[in-house]
Amino acid sequence: QVQLVESGGGLVQAGGSLRLSCAASGSIFSIMGWYRRAPGKERELVATVTRGGTTNYVDSVKGRFTISRDNRKNTVYLQMNSLTPEDTAVYYCNANDIFRGYWGQGTQVTVSS
Numbered sequence: 100q101v102q103l104v105e106s107g108g109g110l111v112q113a114g115g116s117l118r119l120s121c122a123a124s125g126s127i128f129s130i131m132g133w134y135r136r137a138p139g140k141e142r143e144l145v146a147t148v149t150r151g152g153t154t155n156y157v158d159s160v161k162g163r164f165t166i167s168r169d170n171r172k173n174t175v176y177l178q179m180n181s182l183t184p185e186d187t188a189v190y191y192c193n194a195n196d197i198f199r200g201y202w203g204q205g206t207q208v209t210v211s212s
Contacts, residue, residue, distance in 0.1 A: 101124070101126050102124050102125055103123050103192045103194055103201055103203035104121065104203065105119065105121045105190070105191075105203040105206045106119070106122075107206065108206030108208045109208070110209045111210055113182060113184060113211065115182050116179060116182065117179045117182065118176060118177070118179070119133065119208075120175075120176050121175045121192030121203055122174045123174065123194045123201075126194075127196060128173065128194040128195060129149065129195050129197070130149055130195045131147065131148055131168055131175040131194045132144065132145070132147030132155075132166065132192075132193045133146050133147075133166065133177045133190055133192060135186075135191065136191070137187060138188075143157060145157055145190070146160065147166065148166045148168050150170055159185070160179075163179065163181045163182075164177060165177070165178040179208070182210045184210045184212045186208060186210050187210050189205040189207050189208075190205065190206050190208050191203055191204075191205045
């Protein structure tokens with residue numbers, strides 16, 4: 100059974116930093132990543148990383164966010180720096196194996212101005 104357990108969300112002031120973690124279990128995952136859904140908006144891709152370490156970011160977070168993964172731990176991280184109120188959203192971990200994609204339960208990130 101596949102499980103994704105997220106941690107690290109919270110409340111931070113603008114300009115601050117947070118680090119999200121997502122521990123996955125139950126399969127071998129190729130692409131892992133983070134998505135977010137802001138209030139009143141559609142869910143959007145934030146960043147992805149392959150097993151080989153190739154990364155991809157949405158333009159709005161480039162230079163501020165860094166995605167990484169530890170394949171031994173099946174864990175993906177999202178280091179978020181220089182946060183702005185526009186980053187406020189529920190952040191969802193995503194992991195894909197050869198069969199399908201899986202989602203975490205979501206973790207709230209709130210950035211105050």
